Every structure is written in C-alpha cells, then in structure tokens.
Amino acid sequence: MKKFINAIDTLLDESLLGFSKAHADIIQLNTQPHFVRRINPPKPGKVALISGGGSGHEPLHIGFVGHGMLDAACPGQIFTSPTPDQMLAAVQAVENGGGVLFIVKNYAGDVMNFEIVGEMLECQNATVLVSDDVALPKAHSTGRRGVAGTLIVEKIVGAAAEKGADLATCKTLGDKVNNATASMGVALSSCTVPALGKPTFNISDTEMEMGVGIHGERGRETLKLSSATDIVEHLASIIDEELKPKKGQPVLLHVNGFGATPLMELYLIYDLAAKFWEKHGITIARSLVGNYTTSIDMAGCSITLSVLDEELLKLWDAPVHTAALRWGC
Amino acid sequence: MKKFINAIDTLLDESLLGFSKAHADIIQLNTQPHFVRRINPPKPGKVALISGGGSGHEPLHIGFVGHGMLDAACPGQIFTSPTPDQMLAAVQAVENGGGVLFIVKNYAGDVMNFEIVGEMLECQNATVLVSDDVALPKAHSTGRRGVAGTLIVEKIVGAAAEKGADLATCKTLGDKVNNATASMGVALSSCTVPALGKPTFNISDTEMEMGVGIHGERGRETLKLSSATDIVEHLASIIDEELKPKKGQPVLLHVNGFGATPLMELYLIYDLAAKFWEKHGITIARSLVGNYTTSIDMAGCSITLSVLDEELLKLWDAPVHTAALRWGC
Numbered sequence: 001m002k003k004f005i006n007a008i009d010t011l012l013d014e015s016l017l018g019f020s021k022a023h024a025d026i027i028q029l030n031t032q033p034h035f036v037r038r039i040n041p042p043k044p045g046k047v048a049l050i051s052g053g054g055s056g057h058e059p060l061h062i063g064f065v066g067h068g069m070l071d072a073a074c075p076g077q078i079f080t081s082p083t084p085d086q087m088l089a090a091v092q093a094v095e096n097g098g099g100v101l102f103i104v105k106n107y108a109g110d111v112m113n114f115e116i117v118g119e120m121l122e123c124q125n126a127t128v129l130v131s132d133d134v135a136l137p138k139a140h141s142t143g144r145r146g147v148a149g150t151l152i153v154e155k156i157v158g159a160a161a162e163k164g165a166d167l168a169t170c171k172t173l174g175d176k177v178n179n180a181t182a183s184m185g186v187a188l189s190s191c192t193v194p195a196l197g198k199p200t201f202n203i204s205d206t207e208m209e210m211g212v213g214i215h216g217e218r219g220r221e222t223l224k225l226s227s228a229t230d231i232v233e234h235l236a237s238i239i240d241e242e243l244k245p246k247k248g249q250p251v252l253l254h255v256n257g258f259g260a261t262p263l264m265e266l267y268l269i270y271d272l273a274a275k276f277w278e279k280h281g282i283t284i285a286r287s288l289v290g291n292y293t294t295s296i297d298m299a300g301c302s303i304t305l306s307v308l309d310e311e312l313l314k315l316w317d318a319p320v321h322t323a324a325l326r327w328g329c
Numbered sequence: 330m331k332k333f334i335n336a337i338d339t340l341l342d343e344s345l346l347g348f349s350k351a352h353a354d355i356i357q358l359n360t361q362p363h364f365v366r367r368i369n370p371p372k373p374g375k376v377a378l379i380s381g382g383g384s385g386h387e388p389l390h391i392g393f394v395g396h397g398m399l400d401a402a403c404p405g406q407i408f409t410s411p412t413p414d415q416m417l418a419a420v421q422a423v424e425n426g427g428g429v430l431f432i433v434k435n436y437a438g439d440v441m442n443f444e445i446v447g448e449m450l451e452c453q454n455a456t457v458l459v460s461d462d463v464a465l466p467k468a469h470s471t472g473r474r475g476v477a478g479t480l481i482v483e484k485i486v487g488a489a490a491e492k493g494a495d496l497a498t499c500k501t502l503g504d505k506v507n508n509a510t511a512s513m514g515v516a517l518s519s520c521t522v523p524a525l526g527k528p529t530f531n532i533s534d535t536e537m538e539m540g541v542g543i544h545g546e547r548g549r550e551t552l553k554l555s556s557a558t559d560i561v562e563h564l565a566s567i568i569d570e571e572l573k574p575k576k577g578q579p580v581l582l583h584v585n586g587f588g589a590t591p592l593m594e595l596y597l598i599y600d601l602a603a604k605f606w607e608k609h610g611i612t613i614a615r616s617l618v619g620n621y622t623t624s625i626d627m628a629g630c631s632i633t634l635s636v637l638d639e640e641l642l643k644l645w646d647a648p649v650h651t652a653a654l655r656w657g658c
Contacts, residue, residue, distance in 0.1 A: 015600070260626060294591060297590070297591050
C-alpha cells in the first residue's frame with residue numbers, strides 16, 4: 001500500500017484538519033465528535049440539511065457543506081458509518097427552528113444510525129434515503145445503494161431550503177430527485193482501504209467490474225474489458241431503461257470519477273454518454289464531470305442521469321458556495 | 330494498460346469533444362487545428378492570453394480558459410508540444426488589438442514552437458516562461474521545468490488582463506509571479522502514456538520518486554517511502570530555501586494531485602505543509618487543494634508556494650469563470 005499518511009489511525013483526523021484550514025472561509029470543523037458545519041449559522045426557521053457517511057468518498061459529503069447545499073456533514077471513519085453522537089452534535093449546532101432533513105445514502109449502518117438519532121430528536125425531522133444505484137435490482141433485500149446521485153439530491157434540496165422551503169417540501173423534493181435519478185458504475189481497479197492495506201477485490205488486467213459499488217463491492221458481473229463506447233452503451237442502457245426519459249425532456253448528465261481515472265477519460269465517457277442520449281432525442285440540459293463521489297483510489301467511473309423539470313433546473317442553477325461545487329456566488 | 334478509451338489515436342479528440350460539450354457555456358472547441366477558446370471574444374484592446382502544452386495534465390490548460398484567465402489554450406497530443414499552426418489559429422481567433430501574451434511551461438518543444446509563432450506574428454506579442462519546479466537546479470542546462478505554478482501565473486495575469494492591463498504590464502506581472510513561485514513534486518507510482526502502454530518508469534512498492542516531473546521524468550532521487558510528515562518536510566524545505574518568504578508575508582499554498590491520489594491524502598499533505606510554514610511565521614493567506622496539473626494517472630502530488638503581495642492577492646481573488654476554477658462570477 002503506497003499512500004501519503006503518517007498513521008492509519010490519524011489519517012482521517014489530519015485530513016479533516018487540512019480540509020478545514022483550506023476552506024476556513026466556508027466551513028468549520030468540530031472535533032470530538034467530528035462534524036463539518038458552515039461558518040455562518042442557518043437563518044432562523046431554515047430547514048437544516050445534514051448528511052454524512054463513511055469517509056473515503058471525498059469531496060462527498062464535507063465538500064458540499066456551504067451556502068445553497070448542506071448545513072453540516074458527519075464524516076465516519078473510512079467506509080464506516082458515522083456514529084449517532086456525531087449526528088446529534090451536528091443537529092445541535094445547526095438546527096435553528098426549521099427542523100432537520102437528513103440526506104442518507106442507503107447503507108444499513110448509515111440508515112440505522114440516522115434512524116436512532118431521528119427518534120431521539122425533539123425537533124421536527126425527516127430523512128431522504130438516496131438509492132440511485134441501478135446496478136442492484138429494485139427488489140434487492142436491502143434496497144438499492146446510494147451513490148453519485150446523492151450530490152444532486154443535496155444540491156437541489158439545498159437550494160430549496162436556502163429559499164425558505166419548509167421541511168415537508170424539502171423531504172418531498174428530495175424523494176422526487178432520488179426517484180428521477182439513476183447511476184451505474186464500472187471499475188478498472190479496486191480501491192485499497194488503508195486499514196486493510198490491500199485491494200478490496202482482485203481483478204485481472206483484462207477485466208472490469210460492471211455495476212461496482214463505491215466501496216469496491218462487487219457489482220453485477222465481471223466482464224472482459226471492452227471499448228469505451230461499449231462500456232458507456234452498457235451503463236447508459238441500464239440507466240435509460242430505469243428512468244425512461246421522454247424525448248425533449250431536459251436531463252442532467254453527471255460523469256463521476258472514482259478517484260484514479262484521469263479527467264481526459266472522464267470527458268471521453270461524457271462525450272459518449274451525451275451521444276447515447278442525444279441519439280434518443282433527450283436534451284442534455286446540464287452536466288457535471290469530475291471526481292465528486294470517489295472510492296479512495298479506485299480507477300473507474302459512474303454515469304448518473306437525472307430527469308429534470310423547470311423547477312429542478314432552477315434549483316440546480318441556484319447559487320452554491322461549497323469547497324467542491326461553486327457557482328453564482 | 331487499463332483505460333477508458335476507444336483507440337489511442339482518437340482519445341484526445343473524443344476527450345476534447347466531451348470537454349467542449351460539458352462546458353459549452355464557457356468555451357468552444359476548434360478542430361483542425363485544435364484549440365479551445367472562450368465563447369465570447371475578448372474586448373477590443375484586451376491583451377489575449379494564450380497557453381498550451383502537451384495533453385495529459387488536465388484540467389491544465391483547457392480547464393483554465395474563460396473569464397479572468399486564458400483566452401485560448403492549445404492542447405498538444407499527450408505529453409507532446411502543440412504545433413505552430415494551432416497557436417497561429419488561436420491567435421487569429423482571439424487577438425483583438427491588445428497583442429498576445431503566451432504563457433509557456435519551460436519545455437524545449439513548447440518553447441521552440443511558441444517562439445516560431447511569436448516571430449511570425451505581426452501583432453505585438455510577448456512570452457512568460459514558467460519555470461517553477463525547483464527539483465532541478467537553477468543552472469540546469471535547459472532551465473527549470475514549468476509545473477503546477479503555471480495556473481497561478483495564468484490566474485493572476487488573467488485577472489490583470491481582464492482589468493485592462495497592457496501587454497508590457499502583463500508580461501512583467503507574469504515574470505514576477507513566476508519568480509515568486511516554487512514547486513516540487515513526489516510520485517508514488519508512474520503514469521502510463523496510452524501510446525506507450527506501460528509505465529514510464531518502474532518504482533518498487535517501498536520507494537518514491539522525489540522531485541518527479543509532470544511527465545514522469547525522474548526527479549532528484551529515488552528514496553525509501555517515508556511518512557507524510559517527512560515527505561512534506563523534504564519538499565517544503567527545498568521550496569522554502571528557494572523563496573525565503575519573510576515572516577508575516579502572505580503566501581498562496583497549493584497542493585496539487587497528479588491524478589490518482591485521493592483528496593483525503595492531498596488535504597493531509599496540505600495540513601502538514603501549512604504547519605511547516607506557520608511554524609516559520611508565514612501567513613497562509615490563500616490555498617488551493619486538488620488535481621489541477623496532473624500527470625495522467627500518476628499517484629503523487631506537488632506542493633507549490635507563491636509569495637504574494639497586496640496586488641497579487643487582489644488579482645488572485647478577482648472573479649474567474651473557467652471549467653476548473655470558478656469564483657466571484
């Protein structure tokens with residue numbers, strides 16, 4: 001394992017410290033327990049948006065704390081759910097009379113811990129469960145996983161909350177975005193979890209892991225490595241079959257890198273995915289290409305499509321000022 | 330070699346096409362010959378800033394075309410200088426009476442081709458040669474290489490040009506930023522150039538390449554992999570020795586990933602580098618952490634320090650709207 005670290009036990013703490021120093025104009029870090037919050041407290045009555053999950057997916061979620069997006073994020077240890085005390089402390093820090101909306105990727109540990117906290121809270125609260133990964137069947141025993149579509153939920157609900165939408169409206173909107181969003185990923189290499197010190201899975205030089213999860217979970221099938229066009233056709237067909245966007249409908253196309261795949265390849269994937277949907281008469285109205293929901297050092301990428309309407313387009317375009325997404329302010 | 334490609338010969342074209350589609354609100358792509366330019370032509374009399382170089386360093390330079398930064402960028406083939414016809418076509422497209430400033434990383438091919446073009450032009454033109462890589466001695470036969478500091482030159486001169494600075498002022502400013510900037514990198518793995526199909530250099534699991542260049546050029550020495558603290562101490566000491574920032578002087582600290590190193594590690598490196606200079610009484614006034622000047626899929630990072638003054642701080646903070654850097658607009 002070759003990484004820039006001092007010790008496995010201090011990696012997360014040191015990294016969060018660096019993050020908080022580099023973005024001190026946007027966020028502040030709380031330690032004991034760990035959470036990242038906006039430097040400015042939310043306006044009275046604003047719904048507080050809180051997300052969180054295992055670390056190793058940076059910039060998700062800490063990079064999305066700031067104006068127009070999250071109020072706080074709770075980073076767990078690498079690929080490990082944050083704990084209820086982190087979530088409680090984050091709520092205490094940012095809830096300001098408007099209630100709390102948790103945005104939670106659908107993994108058993110995350111769901112359980114956010115549920116525990118929801119039940120303990122005296123303030124109004126609700127949860128949007130993100131489950132955009134169509135690699136697993138809809139009827140999978142634990143449901144579908146939340147992956148790169150999460151940031152789209154966070155951005156759009158974040159914009160609505162900033163404009164004064166109430167908790168019920170934010171919750172409905174979050175569910176709507178989740179239902180309108182589908183993702184699927186493919187890996188060329190495994191990631192290496194520092195505490196494990198070796199790749200999560202083995203894959204030969206001529207194979208790819210289709211439908212891989214963002215923790216290196218095996219996906220649908222291990223396939224022979226094929227051309228980028230074939231790979232995109234494979235991923236996009238499954239997404240398209242799920243969402244069935246109509247001709248002329250505006251969509252957001254997001255190509256997400258898992259960490260070790262160069263931008264040059266991500267843009268190539270974007271070109272092919274755009275062509276796929278344009279061929280079907282779909283309008284690519286917005287796009288996002290880059291490393292946003294990563295899997296430590298995995299080589300690979302995912303494609304996410306969100307079917308938008310005028311309301312969602314406006315909320316996507318609304319100002320955002322976070323470490324990883326910034327426009328309009 | 331595991332990459333998302335269709336064919337080595339079409340990789341760059343397809344990637345540029347994806348880039349131009351994803352950022353059609355900011356730039357447009359010219360093919361035959363290749364260059365990327367802003368969608369809006371420069372105001373009459375504005376100095377046109379043009380950069381370029383081999384591809385494989387994305388987002389550098391195409392990701393820095395837009396308001397407040399470059400007017401055009403000429404992407405060469407991977408790790409290969411762009412050709413004079415690309416540069417000439419770019420000049421023709423964006424020169425609007427204010428003359429042209431070329432911002433050129435110091436590599437023999439780039440320097441030669443930009444020089445040829447400069448001599449052919451009838452309009453006023455000048456060149457800023459970027460040579461921020463302190464891994465090589467100042468007296469090196471071909472001079473020092475231009476690396477991650479290039480974007481700082483492009484950002485600061487871009488802001489000045491936007492405000493109406495003339496060619497001579499922009500040239501002087503660019504040289505000033507270059508002289509106030511020093512970088513040094515370290516690699517944990519080699520990059521793999523697609524046309525070659527195998528790593529540029531071999532490195533064992535317990536070694537790192539100190540002073541590596543952004544094309545995988547061997548650096549100062551191959552060392553045993555050490556702790557992040559030791560690595561930062563090594564890089565920062567050499568940079569500090571070169572720039573000798575004074576106590577209380579504001580600096581910009583830029584930690585740049587080479588492509589395959591997770592953001593979590595880059596923030597850890599940032600924390601350690603910030604501590605190094607804070608210990609010396611230096612004020613980290615601005616920061617930038619992320620993958621900006623990459624080496625395809627190399628694991629590694631570089632540290633760049635720029636000593637700023639009030640003028641440079643203001644220009645760094647000025648609005649910028651490009652694919653890869655965006656604030657204030």
